[in-house]
Every structure is written in C-alpha cells, then in structure tokens.
Amino acid sequence: MYQQFPDPSIVDKSFQEHFDIPNKTMYDIVHDMALLRPSEEALSFLNARMSFRALDRAIDDCAKGLIQMGFKKGDVVAICLPNIPETVVLFYAVNRLGGVSNMIHPLAPAAQVMEIIHETESRFLCFPEIFMKRFAAHVEEHRPGSPLETILVVPMARSGDPLSRMGLYLTKGKKALKRMPKNKHWLLWDEMVKNGKDTPLPAPADDPDRVSVYLHSGGTTAAAKTVMLSDRNFNGIACQIFTALGFPIDAPRPYGESFIAILPLFHGFGLCIGMHAMLVNGAACILVPQFSTKKLAQIIKKQKPTLMAGVPTLFEAVLNDPLMQHVDFSSFKALFCGGDSLTPELKERFDRFLKERGANGRLREGYGLTETVTVCSLTHNASSDRSGIGLPLANTKMKIID
Incomplete structure (x- = not known):
C-alpha cells in the first residue's frame, strides 16, 4: 500500500x-519592500544599521556611479567581496541595470580571479582595500588585453560605525591604499558614487528570466564550473x-x-x-x-x-x-x-x-x-x-x- x-x-x-x-526581478522585490517598510532595518554591520529606505537609495547611487563608469546593460561585474553592505548594494545595483553579478571568493588567488574574469568577460572588478597587496600588482599587470576595464576598491569598514571605520583604516586600510595604482582604471567607491551623483537612471531592467548571476561551484562531486x-x-x-x-x-x-x-x-x-x-x-x-x-x-x-x-x-x-x-x-x-x-x-x-x-x-x-x-x-x-x-x-x- x-x-x-x-x-x-x-x-x-x-x-x-x-x-x-x-x-519581477530581484531588485524589484527588494525595492517593493523598501516602499512597504522604509524605516525597518535592512542591514546591520560593525555596530551600524541601514534601513530599507537607506539601502534603496544606496542602490540607486551605486547604479548611477556604474553608469558613469561606462556600465551598459548586459555587462558582467566581478564582485570579489566579503559580507559587507557594499556587496549587497552592488549586487542589486547591477541587477537594477540589467547586468550580471559574477560572485567570486574574496580569498581566491589573484591569478584565479583573472582567469574567471577572462572566462566570464567581466568588464568590472570590485574588491576591498585590505586585499590590495594580494591583488593590485597582478591585476594591473594582466589587465591590458583582458576584458577588465575598471577596478572598484571598497574600504572594508566603510559602512561600519565611526570607530570601526577609523580603526580599520589606521591598522590596515591606510597602508593598503598606498598600493593602489594611480591611473584611470582604478577607482575608490566614494569617488564612483560622487561621479554618478547627477547621472539620470534608466527604468529598471524587467526580465526575470535572463541570466543575472554567475556562481562558481565548489567542485564537490565533479569539476568546478560557472553556474548561470x-x-x-x-x-x-x-x-x-x-x-x-x-x-x-x-x-x-x-x-x-x-x-x-x-x-x-x-x-x-x-x-x-x-x-x-x-x-x-x-x-x-x-x-x-x-x-x-x-x-x-x-x-x-x-x-x-x-x-x-x-x-x-x-x-x-x-x-x-x-x-x-x-x-x-x-x-x-x-x-x-x-x-x-x-x-x-x-x-x-x-x-x-x-x-x-x-x-x-x-x-x-x-x-x-x-x-x-x-x-x-x-x-x-x-x-x-x-x-x-x-x-x-x-x-x-x-x-x-x-
């Protein structure tokens, strides 16, 4: 029976x-929640909190900055970040503009990151400043001839409380940022946001069935692969x-x-x-x-x-x-x-x-x-x-x- x-x-x-x-798209549903519960807490990080309204605005500001950087619908952004608010903001900004978020392990060797960038034709890369020693020289050396056009650098504690921001800057960030190449291809997060301040935003992307995320499998049962x-x-x-x-x-x-x-x-x-x-x-x-x-x-x-x-x-x-x-x-x-x-x-x-x-x-x-x-x-x-x-x-x- x-x-x-x-x-x-x-x-x-x-x-x-x-x-x-x-x-709907991922951005659409999160934006809906921001309209429904604007004052409710969305993110918490290093003793600082961000409401859904603040998150929604940060996503728009980031999207404007990406457009000013030359981002176009369908572009791939390699997001090589730990669990910080900028990871969330960048992910939804890329989604809002109809791009692809290429999620990469932030502790991956620089050579592996560049291999993934080539394979996925990523035009943009974002990583935290504390990884500058590991990434800067290799990325800059291999950037020419690659799809990579702009590298966006985020201070790790940027969205934390003032004490956390200052502490990390003095102990790690200040020294790390000295390694950042001084050319047009490298940009700090706050510069990106400032540059896009007056940039008009297009209507949000509206195709929920398009490829919008690349994840890289761990190879548990077979060879590692990029999953779309x-x-x-x-x-x-x-x-x-x-x-x-x-x-x-x-x-x-x-x-x-x-x-x-x-x-x-x-x-x-x-x-x-x-x-x-x-x-x-x-x-x-x-x-x-x-x-x-x-x-x-x-x-x-x-x-x-x-x-x-x-x-x-x-x-x-x-x-x-x-x-x-x-x-x-x-x-x-x-x-x-x-x-x-x-x-x-x-x-x-x-x-x-x-x-x-x-x-x-x-x-x-x-x-x-x-x-x-x-x-x-x-x-x-x-x-x-x-x-x-x-x-x-x-x-x-x-x-x-x-």
Whole structure:
C-alpha cells in the first residue's frame, strides 16, 4: 500500500507543492519592500544599521556611479567581496541595470580571479582595500588585453560605525591604499558614487528570466564550473524559504525577524538565503565578514537574532567553544544546516544544546546544490526531530536513482 505524499504527519500548514513565482526581478522585490517598510532595518554591520529606505537609495547611487563608469546593460561585474553592505548594494545595483553579478571568493588567488574574469568577460572588478597587496600588482599587470576595464576598491569598514571605520583604516586600510595604482582604471567607491551623483537612471531592467548571476561551484562531486542563474531562480527560493517558519507563501511577512549572515555571499547558500531571501521577506541581515565563535556570541547577546544558517563545521565549533556555553539562544526561531552532510550525532548534540539554552526550534537540515542556487529540500517544523533532508520546496521535483 502506498503512503500518501506528502505524509501529513511530517509537514506543517505552510507546505504546498506549487505556487506562482513573482514575475519581477530581484531588485524589484527588494525595492517593493523598501516602499512597504522604509524605516525597518535592512542591514546591520560593525555596530551600524541601514534601513530599507537607506539601502534603496544606496542602490540607486551605486547604479548611477556604474553608469558613469561606462556600465551598459548586459555587462558582467566581478564582485570579489566579503559580507559587507557594499556587496549587497552592488549586487542589486547591477541587477537594477540589467547586468550580471559574477560572485567570486574574496580569498581566491589573484591569478584565479583573472582567469574567471577572462572566462566570464567581466568588464568590472570590485574588491576591498585590505586585499590590495594580494591583488593590485597582478591585476594591473594582466589587465591590458583582458576584458577588465575598471577596478572598484571598497574600504572594508566603510559602512561600519565611526570607530570601526577609523580603526580599520589606521591598522590596515591606510597602508593598503598606498598600493593602489594611480591611473584611470582604478577607482575608490566614494569617488564612483560622487561621479554618478547627477547621472539620470534608466527604468529598471524587467526580465526575470535572463541570466543575472554567475556562481562558481565548489567542485564537490565533479569539476568546478560557472553556474548561470536567473532572477526567477533566486526569487523562487526566496519566496519559498519563509514557509520553513510556518508562514504560508501568500501570508503577510512578519516584522522583527533578523538573520545572522555568516555564510559567504559569494556562495549560493549565503547569497540567496542569507541575503536575498531575508530582504525579500522584510528581515534584517546581520552581516558578518568572518566567522568566529567570539563574534557570534557577541551578536547573539547584543542583537537577539531570530534566524541563522550554517554548515556542520560551524555548529561543531559552537558546541566546542566554552564561550558559547552561557549564551542565551531563546531569541532563535529556526536554525538551518546545509552545505555538507549533517550527522545524526551532531544534530542530536546541537538540538540538545539549543533546548538547554532556551531556543524555540531545532536544527533544520536541507539539501541543495549550486545549480539550484542553494537549498531545494528542507525538513519542516513537524519533522525537524528526524534525520534526513526533508521535503522538496514548492515547484521542485526530485527523483531518487539507484
């Protein structure tokens, strides 16, 4: 006798097999949220916070600057940045103008970055000033004869609070910027914004099915490759994922949610779940450029986040650090694990850890791959105590092959 699928005992009320993905671009949906909730917090970074209204304006300012730099619809921008607000702003500015965001690991060797730029025909590259020693000489040497025309440099702590900005500038930034080549091909972020101040903006791009993002797979099961993805690919998951919290897809989005964006934005998991899905649903992104359990403990104590996603090694590190043993997790509604196999033993230990510290949920496991942007199946509320990768998200079909 065949069991009913999906089994009602392992799904929550939000589960549905199909829904219509909004016929909009990624920029459109985030802009809609800025109009709906202008004063709500969108980003948090180094003790500074940015509202949806401020984010929307920063995206427009960046788009104007890109146009002034010579950006044209269809151009590829190599974004080689950690989790900082400028990564978010640049991503949506490129999307607004109909370009392609080419997400590159910021710790990749300069030679590999230039190889990717050649392969993807990227006309623009953006990286933080603290990587100048690693990038500047090699990029400048190999720029002639490459598709690369302009290199945009971002001070790492530009959007942090004044103390953080000054501290990083004096300890690293000032020395790093001395290595920046002095020619027309190199530009600081603030110069870019200033140059574009009076530039008129065209109507936003309106094709959600065009290729808008290049992600580079990790080569887990085969050779690494460049994966081409559309706005609709991202929007589908962004709209689906809040069902994991028990909210039906068509229900109004809740207020007051915040997500610790520790997973890197150059990866589909971090970019879609940690950034786009949160902003689309009105949640704040707490941007963390580099993971440490000390930093994580500080954020949880100070900002009381409600959501977090990580990989198994991150959760193992949390369990093993004595600093985390006295941290209150009661603000959390859901924690997600992906990117690698979660052992039943680790899940059991972490679920017990969460329960002892007052968390309202358990660790929820998912499965995904870069070709699907990120997660494509997830354990639901009612079955999060079981091992496995859960059920396919809406509009997703999976086949098991022996």
